[in-house]
Amino acid sequence: DTGVSQDPRHKITKRGQNVTFRCDPISEHNRLYWYRQTLGQGPEFLTYFQNEAQLEKSRLLSDRFSAERPKGSFSTLEIQRTEQGDSAMYLCASSPYGGGAQGETQYFGPGTRLLVL
């Protein structure tokens, strides 16, 4: 399977705990994106990387959120001191970038569903 993979698929945690999610993009893709989706809404952009550089962070991303892509391959998203409002589906996507409009198509992983009790 050469698609985007995410781990874990589901996470239940207690309020105040830290959680970390991992995303492995399609191997030749140099852009990696994180989105969050809540019930009844479309995915909302959180942050993205081009190779190892984090190029933009949404205002949705509070100081409790941090993302890394240390070697330009996989990425991690950490949420510190989780709150019930963090409960959502966290989606990762990757794109090849470059080569015109086709490079902008983003391919999504299955998501990590987080429930904060």
Place this chain on the structure above:
Amino acid sequence: DQQVKQNSPSLSVQEGRISILNCDYTNSMFDYFLWYKKYPAEGPTFLISISSIKDKNEDGRFTVFLNKSAKHLSLHIVPSQPGDSAVYFCAAIPAGGTSYGKLTFGQGTILTVHP
């Protein structure tokens, strides 16, 4: 500020008929548009896209139409099949600047195709 809007939360069609899903946008900087399909508990799956230099793009049963002056796009599925039942999202990407590559999604439309 909802820059991409899908005003129909749901659509129900009969198998074999045409499904038309609509999307409106407000940001004139958007120049690349995509449609994704999403099943419950899965990530969105890319369906079809269109660049702002075109007004139509076809891929099998799926056709996307873009009306730039009206800031409106639509996805036509012909013929509709029960397996097409899912949530459909339209998304848009701006032409440049710091947000280049960032997708802005609509709220989604639930399509149900009845046998």
